[in-house]
Amino acid sequence: QQQVKQSPQSLIVQKGGISIINCAYENTAFDYFPWYQQFPGKGPALLIAIRPDVSEKKEGRFTISFNKSAKQFSLHIMDSQPGDSATYFCAVSWGKLQFGAGTQVVVTP
Amino acid sequence: NAGVTQTPKFRVLKTGQSMTLLCAQDMNHEYMYWYRQDPGMGLRLIHYSVGEGTTAKGEVPDGYNVSRLKKQNFLLGLESAAPSQTSVYFCASRDQGISNQPQHFGDGTRLSIL
Secondary structure, three states: OOOEEEEOOEEEEEOOOOEEEEEEEOOOOOOEEEEEEEOOOOOOEEEEEEOOOOOEEEEOOEEEEEEOOOOEEEEEEOOOOHHHOEEEEEEEEOOOEEEOOOEEEEEEO | OOOEEEEOOEEEEOOOOOEEEEEEEOOOOOEEEEEEEOOOOOEEEEEEEOOOOOOEEOOOOOOEEEEOOOOOEEEEEEOOOOHHHOEEEEEEEEOOOOOOOOOEEOOOEEEEEO
16 A cells, blocks of 8 residues: 555646645654655656654755645745656655655646 | 666566566665556565665565675566566665665666566
8 A cells, every 4th residue: 555645646837937746644653755856767866855853844946845743745846947857756764665656747948 | 986777778578488687786785675666656665685685575575586695786586477567677775774865776677578
């Protein structure tokens, strides 16, 4: 059974816009919440990650917002660029990673 | 820096054939993983290893076997391939220690079973 539910499946955003991807989980034992970015023909690569004692983490144009009480976390891509077009996976971990189903993001010029 | 290297990159098999996928990492990582990626299902863990000579089952282990005879290599075997095993297979490795060490992925093996 999937431990983390990710939405939307896909989204299209214009250059300069904001992309938002959401994930929800059930098990409060998870202690690490990473986001991975995957380009076509490549393996996933760690983009940004957060631990549950922090509510927000920002790295450049990428921000994770974490709501422990709601058991939800989200990825915000600010000022989206065509080079951000990729598939994004959230994941949860308590030793091993469990991935969401993925969101395909397309940034139009 | 090679990182994680998977061979082969593509393969087509007939039902019932066997094959081995090879994963090699040059980062001296203790932990290695095999995942399969299917549309709409993310990545699912098949087997993993926490060190040379060790293996353990993941979420979807049936129909697969693994071996970790050398620290740098992790092999995934299909003894009798089935069409349901058509997928993209990814290997990953990470350093030991606390679980929030990032996993480093190879570029995948695209496997089709006819």
